[in-house]
Amino acid sequence: MNADPNIPTGTAVGKSTPKLENREKATGRAEYIDDLYRPGMVHAAILGSPYAHARIVSYDVSEALAAPGVVGVITGDDVPEGRMGAFIKDEHALAKGKVLYQGEPVAALAAETLEQARAAVNLIVVEYEELPAVLSPEEGLAPDAPILHEKLAEYIKVFDAGSEGNMCSRTELSEGDVDAAWDQCAVIVEGEFETEPQAHVSIEPCGALAEVDAQGRVTLWSANQSVFRVQANVCESLQIPMSKLRSLTPRVGAGFGNKMEPHIQPITVALAMKTGRPVKCILTREEDFEIVRARHPFKIRMKTGADAEGRLIARDCEVLVDCGAFADDSPGVMGYALLMSGGPYRIPNQRARGKLVYTNKLRFGAFRGFGNPQVSFASEQQMDAVAAKLGLDPIEIRRRNMLREGDRWFVGPKIASNGLAGCLDAVESASGWRAGAPAAAPGTKRGRGIAVSAHISGLLGTGAIVRMLEDGTIALNTGATDIGQGSDTVLAQICAEALQLPVEMVSVASPDTDGSPYNWGTTASRVTYTTGRAVAGAAREVLRQAMEHASEMLDAPLEDLELREGGRIAVKGSNEDLPFAAISGRAHWAKGGPIVGHHTLVYDQPTHDPKRSIALGLPFPQIGVFSFGAMISDVEVDEVTGQTRVTEAWSAVDVGRAINPRLVDVQIEGGYVQGMGFALYEAMVWDGARLVNPSLMDYKIPTSADAPHVHAIIVEDPEPDGPFGAKGAGEIGLNPVPASIANALRAAIGGTASKVPMTSERVLAQMQGGGDAS
Amino acid sequence: MAKKDVLPLHINGRDQEVFVRSDATLLEVLRDDLSLRAAKRGCNQGVCGACTVLVDGVPVRGCLTLAGACAGREITTLEGLSEDPITRALQEAMIVSGAVQCGFCTSGMLVTARDLIAQETDPDEQTIRKALSGNLCRCTGYVRIIEAVTEAVTALKAGATATQGDAP
Numbered sequence: 018m019n020a021d022p023n024i025p026t027g028t029a030v031g032k033s034t035p036k037l038e039n040r041e042k043a044t045g046r047a048e049y050i051d052d053l054y055r056p057g058m059v060h061a062a063i064l065g066s067p068y069a070h071a072r073i074v075s076y077d078v079s080e081a082l083a084a085p086g087v088v089g090v091i092t093g094d095d096v097p098e099g100r101m102g103a104f105i106k107d108e109h110a111l112a113k114g115k116v117l118y119q120g121e122p123v124a125a126l127a128a129e130t131l132e133q134a135r136a137a138v139n140l141i142v143v144e145y146e147e148l149p150a151v152l153s154p155e156e157g158l159a160p161d162a163p164i165l166h167e168k169l170a171e172y173i174k175v176f177d178a179g180s181e182g183n184m185c186s187r188t189e190l191s192e193g194d195v196d197a198a199w200d201q202c203a204v205i206v207e208g209e210f211e212t213e214p215q216a217h218v219s220i221e222p223c224g225a226l227a228e229v230d231a232q233g234r235v236t237l238w239s240a241n242q243s244v245f246r247v248q249a250n251v252c253e254s255l256q257i258p259m260s261k262l263r264s265l266t267p268r269v270g271a272g273f274g275n276k277m278e279p280h281i282q283p284i285t286v287a288l289a290m291k292t293g294r295p296v297k298c299i300l301t302r303e304e305d306f307e308i309v310r311a312r313h314p315f316k317i318r319m320k321t322g323a324d325a326e327g328r329l330i331a332r333d334c335e336v337l338v339d340c341g342a343f344a345d346d347s348p349g350v351m352g353y354a355l356l357m358s359g360g361p362y363r364i365p366n367q368r369a370r371g372k373l374v375y376t377n378k379l380r381f382g383a384f385r386g387f388g389n390p391q392v393s394f395a396s397e398q399q400m401d402a403v404a405a406k407l408g409l410d411p412i413e414i415r416r417r418n419m420l421r422e423g424d425r426w427f428v429g430p431k432i433a434s435n436g437l438a439g440c441l442d443a444v445e446s447a448s449g450w451r452a453g454a455p456a457a458a459p460g461t462k463r464g465r466g467i468a469v470s471a472h473i474s475g476l477l478g479t480g481a482i483v484r485m486l487e488d489g490t491i492a493l494n495t496g497a498t499d500i501g502q503g504s505d506t507v508l509a510q511i512c513a514e515a516l517q518l519p520v521e522m523v524s525v526a527s528p529d530t531d532g533s534p535y536n537w538g539t540t541a542s543r544v545t546y547t548t549g550r551a552v553a554g555a556a557r558e559v560l561r562q563a564m565e566h567a568s569e570m571l572d573a574p575l576e577d578l579e580l581r582e583g584g585r586i587a588v589k590g591s592n593e594d595l596p597f598a599a600i601s602g603r604a605h606w607a608k609g610g611p612i613v614g615h616h617t618l619v620y621d622q623p624t625h626d627p628k629r630s631i632a633l634g635l636p637f638p639q640i641g642v643f644s645f646g647a648m649i650s651d652v653e654v655d656e657v658t659g660q661t662r663v664t665e666a667w668s669a670v671d672v673g674r675a676i677n678p679r680l681v682d683v684q685i686e687g688g689y690v691q692g693m694g695f696a697l698y699e700a701m702v703w704d705g706a707r708l709v710n711p712s713l714m715d716y717k718i719p720t721s722a723d724a725p726h727v728h729a730i731i732v733e734d735p736e737p738d739g740p741f742g743a744k745g746a747g748e749i750g751l752n753p754v755p756a757s758i759a760n761a762l763r764a765a766i767g768g769t770a771s772k773v774p775m776t777s778e779r780v781l782a783q784m785q786g787g788g789d790a791s
Numbered sequence: 792m793a794k795k796d797v798l799p800l801h802i803n804g805r806d807q808e809v810f811v812r813s814d815a816t817l818l819e820v821l822r823d824d825l826s827l828r829a830a831k832r833g834c835n836q837g838v839c840g841a842c843t844v845l846v847d848g849v850p851v852r853g854c855l856t857l858a859g860a861c862a863g864r865e866i867t868t869l870e871g872l873s874e875d876p877i878t879r880a881l882q883e884a885m886i887v888s889g890a891v892q893c894g895f896c897t898s899g900m901l902v903t904a905r906d907l908i909a910q911e912t913d914p915d916e917q918t919i920r921k922a923l924s925g926n927l928c929r930c931t932g933y934v935r936i937i938e939a940v941t942e943a944v945t946a947l948k949a950g951a952t953a954t955q956g957d958a959p
Contacts, residue, residue, distance in 0.1 A: 033889075035886050035887050035889075036891065038894075039885070039886040039891045039894075040882075040886055041894075042891045042894030042897050043882040043885050043886050043891055043894075043897055043901070044829070044869070044870075044873065044882065045828070045829020045830075045868075045869040045870055045897075045898040046829070047894050048828075049831070049895060051822075051831075051832060052822075052828045132812070217929075218927075218929055219893070219895075219929060220831070220833045220839055220841055220893070220895040220896050220927060220928070220929055221831070221833065221893065221895040222832075222833070268893075268894065269893065270831070270893045270894070270895030271892065271893035271895065271929055271930050273929070299832075301835065302833070302834040302835060302836065302839075500893065501892040501893025501894060501895075501930055502892065502893075502930070503892070679888075679889045679935075680889065682889060682934075682935075683889045683892060683930070683931055683932075683934075683935055686931060686932035686933075686934040686935070687892065687929075687930045687931050687932040688932075689932055690931075690932030690933065691929065691932070712834070712836060712838075713833075713834045713836060713838035713839055713927070714836055714838055718927060718929065719932075720923075720924040720925070720927060720933075721919070721920045721921075721923040721924050721926075721928075721933040721936070721937065722920050722921055722924035723924075724920075724932055724933045724934070726934070727932055727934055729934075
């Protein structure tokens with residue numbers, strides 16, 4: 018058995034196996050949360066708060082309870098004091114005592130039909146005492162600001178958050194001496210940047226279905242990125258022992274961070290407990306916009322200095338981040354953004370500081386890229402600005418500064434594999450970089466821009482159980498939710514390869530907190546790398562047991578045995594071998610017991626090296642390994658309207674080893690187009706406290722007519738401890754998109770883009786030299 | 792609340808009677824009353840296209856179509872296209888090409904793409920992009936979906952040529 022990247026592979030790894038469940042999806046037979054029904058099931062509807070910030074004075078549910086079909090109502094009085102949260106436990110299952118944003122669920126009910134539920138929910142009467150609202154981080158930090166979380170000091174926090182007033186957390190990282198370094202710089206660029214909130218828009222809205230059995234035990238199905246985070250959040254907020262709740266998953270209609278932490282699961286469970294009936298709650302598209310989570314708006318101040326040869330000397334980055342009403346993943350997003358704010362470069366003097374501030378808006382949270390696209394928008398534009406001042410080619414300045422294998426990342430994490438140089442070479446050559454953008458048609462301008470990025474894959478705990486069935490085929494169980502990206506297939510390929518079986522011989526269990534080993538989640542580009550390691554380890558254990566059986570059965574010492582393709586164990590150099598079926602049969606019926614291998618791990622390499630840097634309020638003490646990427650975008654700008662279109666893009670990503678190359682391609686392509694929407698036109702817009710565009714009519718995502726041709730390029734620089742050398746691919750392809758488009762705009766029309774999205778109005782202002790129009 | 796009534800429908804080649812509210816949408820009737828759940832509810836506003844089905848052979852949004860307006864008309868869902876050669880060619884191409892990711896848009900995408908190929912036997916890339924632009928996908932960036940449609944067109948043409956060649 019090997020998971021050694023240097024050993025050739027053949028049965029499964031490196032093949033573009035179609036995803037295991039594709040036929041089910043292509044025939045319309047896949048079941049998502051809204052396709053599940055239970056006997057006696059009732060339907061839920063939610064009442065949202067009309068105020069952004071208010072005290073709840075009283076409830077009157079009598080009229081709603083008397084309405085046709087209604088079987089039960091819950092308000093904040095029905096949920097316990099428990100609070101949930103990934104970094105800071107600040108959120109009840111349902112608003113209790115106060116509401117903190119407009120639309121926040123304040124009550125919910127269940128009725129025999131969905132129509133009855135929706136009609137009755139508006140009969141719930143809630144009396145409020147309105148409070149002044151905080152609608153921006155600046156307002157939140159003002160000395161006389163109304164306080165959102167009066168009990169913030171008492172909340173459980175998993176890291177040194179430094180919370181105070183409305184400041185949810187602060188993080189400060191530094192290395193070298195930034196203040197002293199500016200004197201050594203021949204070139205300094207400085208700027209302020211802003212990004213607006215992006216909505217995830219999984220085509221499947223969030224939903225959940227819960228039922229309580231006769232023993233009072235809860236079974237919960239939901240659209241999720243982690244059955245274990247669902248279990249933890251529901252149990253923390255509703256104060257149920259974790260053993261009393263079973264969390265399961267149907268197929269998931271995509272997750273980009275929106276389905277990782279809780280959405281509607283705690284309310285659905287509370288309703289099922291209150292009514293004793295199975296309760297289904299599927300959000301409307303509008304609710305999905307209004308009450309789940311979105312990408313954080315960032316305000317970024319950045320300063321970069323380099324010597325006369327373009328070698329970076331110093332980088333200073335300050336961010337102000339809108340948290341929304343609850344902490345959710347926000348402290349992690351800000352901390353990660355700061356960690357990535359230098360980009361994949363050697364910078365001897367670096368500082369990154371940030372404040373995360375509660376506001377009376379929808380919670381902001383994890384979204385593919387996790388803060389990295391925002392800081393990359395600033396940092397990669399400054400790389401081009403420095404290059405321009407020195408007359409250097411944008412690719413050349415990146416080559417001069419890029420981190421190399423064996424270097425350390427900002428504040429200390431070790432970098433083992435680094436395919437950035439290969440990514441730069443690949444996009445340079447594939448795009449014909451030196452030829453520049455194609456000639457512009459009359460009335461348009463064209464430009465070509467580059468940006469690079471790095472991203473981690475790793476974090477926290479994961480496990481795998483591999484069982485050899487009686488006939489020698491394999492059952493794999495990891496607890497990792499496949500959100501459509503194909504992790505079930507990739508993990509089956511890793512397992513099959515380790516046992517030298519065709520992938521068809523491996524079944525993959527659906528995640529189930531009763532039967533699956535812990536898996537923190539399908540997030541942080543981590544499943545291939547961390548869960549893949551667990552799968553390889555569990556398969557190794559299965560092989561060890563099988564070898565012991567074979568040794569006895571063939572009467573040969575272990576060191577004389579080898580694993581052969583097709584799942585056979587043989588005496589080296591002979592034709593004598595045993596199929597897994599014979600070995601497993603013996604284990605089941607005669608000797609030793611059924612063969613089961615398991616392996617668990619937690620990512621344990623430190624983020625921070627205190628000998629070289631200072632880190633305050635770092636939310637991830639152990640983070641992960643690094644993937645790298647480089648990207649070139651070609652844009653066309655309409656000189657009259659400012660409308661900007663990407664005509665073609667090249668994106669190269671170093672994934673260590675592509676377990677399934679086609680699935681990596683789709684991550685690169687899909688990441689590009691989602692990033693392009695963020696870069697050019699997607700933005701959630703608030704009018705005061707009210708989100709004004711919570712629908713697909715008013716919030717546009719890219720269509721097939723908008724998407725450019727994206728050339729996906731895979732670069733493989735094996736990660737020494739990755740499964741067969743693999744590391745993550747999920748987010749890296751999105752991070753540099755806004756920056757590469759901004760740099761293409763610089764080439765086309767000049768100037769710096771200070772705001773995302775780069776709407777027609779903003780591009781027009783930039784073209785007219787106005788710069789900063791909002 | 793709207794009144795319920797018996798509604799005769801012709802779905803996937805079968806006559807069926809459903810007892811539904813007069814304001815029920817076709818999507819609700821298909822999913823909730825007839826357990827035909829290939830069509831998905833993504834936005835309920837006619838934007839995302841995940842609920843696309845055929846009425847008298849024309850793709851419509853199930854969420855914007857009143858079930859009552861479909862009486863006496865031919866309703867076809869993805870389930871009803873399981874023997875349709877164009878649909879089968881598209882399904883096979885999508886399965887191998889990477890066009891299926893989360894799968895939530897896939898049913899609607901297939902019904903729309905099937906209509907395109909039924910109308911136009913040899914669409915170019917721009918025609919495919921335009922035809923599919925009312926079906927949103929958030930996973931793929933559309934590259935592989937367009938590739939799959941192109942491959943299905945090629946496979947169908949090859950099949951048609953082979954059939955003609957075999958003919959006496």
